[in-house]
Amino acid sequence: MAPAPASRIAVVTGASGGIGAATARQLAEAGYRVVLTARRKDRIEALAEELTKAGHSATAYPLDVTDRTAVDEFASAFTSIAVLVNNAGGALGADPVATADPEHWRTMYETNVIGTLHVTQALLPKLEASGDGTIVVLSSTAGHGTYEGGGGYVAAKHGEHVLAETLRLEIVGRPVRVIEIAPGMVKTDEFALTRFGGDTAKASKVYEGVAEPLTADDVADTIAWAVTRPSHVNVDLLVLRPRAQASNTKVHREL
Numbered sequence: 451m452a453p454a455p456a457s458r459i460a461v462v463t464g465a466s467g468g469i470g471a472a473t474a475r476q477l478a479e480a481g482y483r484v485v486l487t488a489r490r491k492d493r494i495e496a497l498a499e500e501l502t503k504a505g506h507s508a509t510a511y512p513l514d515v516t517d518r519t520a521v522d523e524f525a526s527a528f529t530s531i532a533v534l535v536n537n538a539g540g541a542l543g544a545d546p547v548a549t550a551d552p553e554h555w556r557t558m559y560e561t562n563v564i565g566t567l568h569v570t571q572a573l574l575p576k577l578e579a580s581g582d583g584t585i586v587v588l589s590s591t592a593g594h595g596t597y598e599g600g601g602g603y604v605a606a607k608h609g610e611h612v613l614a615e616t617l618r619l620e621i622v623g624r625p626v627r628v629i630e631i632a633p634g635m636v637k638t639d640e641f642a643l644t645r646f647g648g649d650t651a652k653a654s655k656v657y658e659g660v661a662e663p664l665t666a667d668d669v670a671d672t673i674a675w676a677v678t679r680p681s682h683v684n685v686d687l688l689v690l691r692p693r694a695q696a697s698n699t700k701v702h703r704e705l
Contacts, residue, residue, distance in 0.1 A: 458580075459531040460677075461485045463515055463569055464538030466493035468638035469588065472670035473535055478506035480674055482533065487513040487524070515565030525572035530579040533677055535586040536566040539610070541645040544599040555602035562606040566613060574626070582681050583626040586673055587614040591634040591689060597698040603645075618686065627684045629676050634691030635701065637663040659703030664692050 577583030593607035
């Protein structure tokens with residue numbers, strides 16, 4: 451189901467790679483004018499060029515979602531938008547609570563929760579002005595269950611889940627849907643590598659023996675499907691895992 455009219459705009463945060471970039475591609479294919487935001491200017495400009503050459507409408511806008519002044523300036527450029535995909539976020543470290551770096555926790559909370567709050571607050575009036583807006587919060591299965599070594603990330607993703615759930619209650623009756631997509635194990639080029647400070651051995655260990663973890667395209671396909679449901683259909687929460695993963699702590703590995 452393609453959006454109409456052609457002026458329907460979809461904003462994707464964290465669009466410089468992984469799930470964000472894949473989501474931007476799929477929403478562009480679905481007919482949206484995509485606005486790509488991320489801190490890495492070169493990455494989103496390259497993606498905008500790729501999409502434009504393919505015949506789509508795409509614009510790159512460098513943005514740090516933790517900078518409220520910058521977010522408000524960004525939002526002021528729009529009269530209305532149709533879709534906001536809150537994808538910016540990530541994990542840092544996998545240390546026990548007793549020895550974890552508080553700065554890692556602070557950064558994860560600022561990016562995953564406060565960043566989502568900033569962009570959602572700034573763009574909510576624009577989404578409502580469209581008469582048919584959709585907010586997507588990309589959380590994680592970490593937002594619905596905990597695991598050892600995941601305290602900081604789990605806390606941040608629980609916060610994101612609660613943000614989405616509360617917002618849905620507060621704006622019911624207004625023309626904006628709130629969708630939460632919670633992926634499990636997704637193998638991208640950067641997520642685990644960033645989490646472990648560039649340690650390729652530790653990053654590879656996460657996916658060791660897992661035949662088919664989810665891909666960025668798998669998650670993006672799910673986001674695009676949820677966004678393009680009829681306006682009266684709200685996918686409140688969709689949990690997505692690879693078949694090999696039964697829970698955050700139960701994964702089948704062929705070793």
